Amino acid sequence: MTLYVGVALVVAAVLLFIMQPVVKGLHASLDREENELTETEARKRVALLALRDVEYDFLAGKLDQDDYRSLKSQLTAEALAALEADEAARGAGPAATDSDAAIEAEIARVRAGLKNGVVCIGCSFTNEPGSRFCSACGHALEGATAGGARR
Amino acid sequence: MTLLGEFALWISLPVALWGMVLGYTGGRTQRGDLVLSAERSVYAVFGLLILASAGIMTAFLTDRFDYYYIANYSNRELELFYKITGLWAGQRGSLLFWALLLAFFSSLAVFLNRSKNREFMPYVAGVLQTILAFFIIVLLFADVNPFERLGFTPANGQGLNPQLQNYWMTIHPPTLYLGFTAFTVPFAFAVAALLSGRLDARWIQLTRRWILTSWLFLSVGIVMGMRWAYEELGWGGYWFWDPVENASLLPWLTATAFLHSIQIQENRGMLKVWNMSLVLLTFLLTVFATFLTRSGLIESVHSFAQELRIAYIFLGFMGSVLAASIILILYRLPQLRSENQIESFVSRESAFLFNNLLFVGAAFTVMWGTMFPLISEGVTGQQISVGPPFFERVNFPIGLALLALAGIGPVIAWRRATKKNLQRNFMTPVIVGLVAAATIWIMGAHHPLALVTWGIGAFVLTVIVTEFWKATRARARIENEGYATALFHLVSRNRRRWGGYIVHVGIVLIFMAFAGAAYNVDERFHMVPGDVAEVTSPMGGTYQLTYEGLSVSLANGQRNLMWQAIATISVVKDGEPQGILTTEKRRYTTQEAGAPPMTEVGIRSYVGEDLYLILSALDDIEGAVAAESDAQGFDLQVLIKPLVSWIWIGCLMLTAGTLIALWPSVDRKRLAEAEPVAEPATAGAAD
Numbered sequence: 001m002t003l004y005v006g007v008a009l010v011v012a013a014v015l016l017f018i019m020q021p022v023v024k025g026l027h028a029s030l031d032r033e034e035n036e037l038t039e040t041e042a043r044k045r046v047a048l049l050a051l052r053d054v055e056y057d058f059l060a061g062k063l064d065q066d067d068y069r070s071l072k073s074q075l076t077a078e079a080l081a082a083l084e085a086d087e088a089a090r091g092a093g094p095a096a097t098d099s100d101a102a103i104e105a106e107i108a109r110v111r112a113g114l115k116n117g118v119v120c121i122g123c124s125f126t127n128e129p130g131s132r133f134c135s136a137c138g139h140a141l142e143g144a145t146a147g148g149a150r151r
Numbered sequence: 152m153t154l155l156g157e158f159a160l161w162i163s164l165p166v167a168l169w170g171m172v173l174g175y176t177g178g179r180t181q182r183g184d185l186v187l188s189a190e191r192s193v194y195a196v197f198g199l200l201i202l203a204s205a206g207i208m209t210a211f212l213t214d215r216f217d218y219y220y221i222a223n224y225s226n227r228e229l230e231l232f233y234k235i236t237g238l239w240a241g242q243r244g245s246l247l248f249w250a251l252l253l254a255f256f257s258s259l260a261v262f263l264n265r266s267k268n269r270e271f272m273p274y275v276a277g278v279l280q281t282i283l284a285f286f287i288i289v290l291l292f293a294d295v296n297p298f299e300r301l302g303f304t305p306a307n308g309q310g311l312n313p314q315l316q317n318y319w320m321t322i323h324p325p326t327l328y329l330g331f332t333a334f335t336v337p338f339a340f341a342v343a344a345l346l347s348g349r350l351d352a353r354w355i356q357l358t359r360r361w362i363l364t365s366w367l368f369l370s371v372g373i374v375m376g377m378r379w380a381y382e383e384l385g386w387g388g389y390w391f392w393d394p395v396e397n398a399s400l401l402p403w404l405t406a407t408a409f410l411h412s413i414q415i416q417e418n419r420g421m422l423k424v425w426n427m428s429l430v431l432l433t434f435l436l437t438v439f440a441t442f443l444t445r446s447g448l449i450e451s452v453h454s455f456a457q458e459l460r461i462a463y464i465f466l467g468f469m470g471s472v473l474a475a476s477i478i479l480i481l482y483r484l485p486q487l488r489s490e491n492q493i494e495s496f497v498s499r500e501s502a503f504l505f506n507n508l509l510f511v512g513a514a515f516t517v518m519w520g521t522m523f524p525l526i527s528e529g530v531t532g533q534q535i536s537v538g539p540p541f542f543e544r545v546n547f548p549i550g551l552a553l554l555a556l557a558g559i560g561p562v563i564a565w566r567r568a569t570k571k572n573l574q575r576n577f578m579t580p581v582i583v584g585l586v587a588a589a590t591i592w593i594m595g596a597h598h599p600l601a602l603v604t605w606g607i608g609a610f611v612l613t614v615i616v617t618e619f620w621k622a623t624r625a626r627a628r629i630e631n632e633g634y635a636t637a638l639f640h641l642v643s644r645n646r647r648r649w650g651g652y653i654v655h656v657g658i659v660l661i662f663m664a665f666a667g668a669a670y671n672v673d674e675r676f677h678m679v680p681g682d683v684a685e686v687t688s689p690m691g692g693t694y695q696l697t698y699e700g701l702s703v704s705l706a707n708g709q710r711n712l713m714w715q716a717i718a719t720i721s722v723v724k725d726g727e728p729q730g731i732l733t734t735e736k737r738r739y740t741t742q743e744a745g746a747p748p749m750t751e752v753g754i755r756s757y758v759g760e761d762l763y764l765i766l767s768a769l770d771d772i773e774g775a776v777a778a779e780s781d782a783q784g785f786d787l788q789v790l791i792k793p794l795v796s797w798i799w800i801g802c803l804m805l806t807a808g809t810l811i812a813l814w815p816s817v818d819r820k821r822l823a824e825a826e827p828v829a830e831p832a833t834a835g836a837a838d
Binding site: 010017031056064066 | 154159162166170182183184185186187188190191192194195198199266269270272353356420569572575625629
């Protein structure tokens with residue numbers, strides 16, 4: 001007897017649990033959430049990570065200057081393209097929220113950095129705007145204030 | 152309780168089928184209510200399978216020998232601990248346990264993604280429920296129902312195979328099963344990506360962690376199995392190329408290949424079809440592993456089942472999954488095109504590619520060797536097994552090449568490595584490797600394979616240590632930090648990279664330990680009390696083993712033991728006393744009458760080597776058991792096994808490295824976007 005009661009309870013609980021959404025019309029979300037990476041964001045991320053890797057490799061002495069310079073310019077171009085693609089995708093999307101605006105600012109900063117950072121003539125390392133000496137090779141930098149203060 | 156569990160198992164089938172249908176339909180029609188119902192059904196199946204497992208455990212604890220499964224794997228005298236773990240002691244229970252773990256991971260996946268990755272989830276739920284439904288169908292209809300009743304109630308059960316009464320044996324299968332079942336989640340995401348057509352890099356990012364988790368469980372599970380074999384099987388080895396060991400190795404090989412090849416897809420947008428195929432293949436291999444272990448198709452020390460119906464069900468399922476996967480990939484082929492091409496033969500991409508080819512090649516040869524008995528039976532009518540020499544001849548070179556790649560991959564440049572790049576990065580490690588090999592040769596170890604392994608190992612370790620050193624130094628200089636702080640920040644900023652290196656160190660240690668087997672010592676002595684055996688270690692030093700005597704205890708059925716004959720040996724190494732070591736013969740009440748008694752070995756582990764004592768044979772078993780004083784003679788086998796401890800140490804490193812890589816990083820988006828430019832000078836060093 002207790003067995004049947006137990007089985008009936010289990011069956012009832014399971015039925016109630018799984019049928020409720022259909023009967024009551026409860027819906028699970030099927031759309032991408034706002035804070036998730038979009039495809040263009042993912043691409044941008046990959047491009048920036050690749051850039052980061054090259055700088056790491058150079059700083060750690062794994063790349064010589066020629067290789068570093070050619071790779072870096074190639075990757076910078078790719079990263080910029082990815083950033084612009086992402087920006088375009090964003091522009092086509094829904095109106096910007098606060099967090100979107102923050103991301104926009106971030107991206108603007110990133111782009112400014114990529115475009116206006118102080119590039120060392122000795123090793124082509126992109127330094128912080130305002131730097132007077134190259135962080136990678138110690139070479140004196142000209143036009144040290146080109147990018148202006150960003151922070 | 153047991154009956155309720157049985158009902159719960161039956162109820163779980165329609166629930167799983169319901170979830171399966173609703174998941175796919177909900178995804179197709181984009182109806183949120185159907186999807187929510189499908190997701191809830193995943194939880195429901197998990198709950199029902201918990202009830203079913205609790206039912207089996209209750210049956211074990213209450214000695215319900217009217218159940219076939221309990222009667223075969225337990226008896227009244229079995230220790231409580233082994234009754235609790237009886238759920239996965241035999242085929243039937245372990246299939247239920249398997250389904251339970253699968254339902255656990257499925258629920259976890261649904262729960263963790265309740266508010267993200269929603270566009271994948273309908274199909275994910277559908278796929279997970281399909282796999283669950285399959286396992287439940289196997290349980291219910293393939294003659295392996297753990298709730299099957301005998302027509303009568305035996306007075307006592309058969310008891311548990313004594314070799315399975317070992318703590319490693321209680322923890323090794325669940326760990327492996329965790330690895331196998333966890334891999335279903337990435338598979339479900341891959342299929343969901345194919346079904347929904349969202350084939351950008353995202354599915355890889357969101358399954359990477361699952362794959363790492365599964366990989367960690369698989370790795371640790373495999374090593375635990377080695378440890379069990381080493382301690383319990385009593386022949387001094389840890390790997391036998393047994394079908395079941397191979398079965399667990401297969402998905403490990405392809406999963407490892409995948410963990411490497413996703414880096415090419417993430418960085419260079421290549422190999423998309425290949426990655427997708429590797430996930431599908433790995434999942435198939437986990438099912439294949441279950442199938443091989445639990446169907447008894449190929450004779451193995453682990454197999455205890457002879458039912459053939461289960462074999463057909465499994466083969467049918469694997470065939471359908473394979474066919475469906477191929478169709479899906481072909482259907483989505485246009486979207487899986489590569490974004491880049493490999494520019495140079497000498498580059499990190501091609502190193503990764505070689506790595507993948509080798510891993511898959513190794514998987515293929517292991518598969519071939521494992522299936523060979525079956526194939527030969529089909530062709531010639533006789534089962535011919537290929538044995539360890541085949542596997543070793545084929546896999547040693549592959550393993551060494553992979554080991555070398557672990558040193559080459561991290562430092563070779565992406566895209567194209569120039570001659571200067573190669574010189575700059577490989578000169579020192581190569582020299583260190585050669586010097587190491589030469590030093591070992593001068594010290595008197597001339598075994599070619601071992602020398603090559605140690606040389607390559609030294610090369611890889613040098614590369615990794617250099618990587619750590621250069622990056623730490625760069626960071627310390629730029630950030631003005633102490634070296635320890637710099638190292639800590641370095642690792643915590645890019646856990647994946649540095650965690651991966653630590654895993655590599657673990658693997659190198661394990662390989663170097665394997666090579667130690669070339670210097671195994673194996674000597675036999677006949678001993679009577681007072682005899683001293685002297686064995687010289689290849690690592691230096693001499694052991695003096697004095698036989699102190701045999702003690703016999705009659706357990707009279709307690710813990711299923713009939714008697715134990717324990718030989719006590721005192722160990723002295725180079726004049727230093729090292730305490731005593733025992734090795735024994737045991738007879739269990741559950742053993743068949745003619746079967747030889749079981750052996751328990753004595754192991755003393757040192758950093759450099761293990762001393763491994765085996766009581767091979769008693770001169771006079773009856774006399775010994777009757778405690779006759781002149782019947783204490785026995786044959787002692789003494790093994791010295793260099794470097795074995797380093798397998799376990801390597802496994803710990805591997806675990807630590809994987810955990811570091813798994814640890815959630817600080818807001819990943821922020822890192823990716825802000826870091827390279829906001830702190831350009833440190834970005835490189837940080838990662």
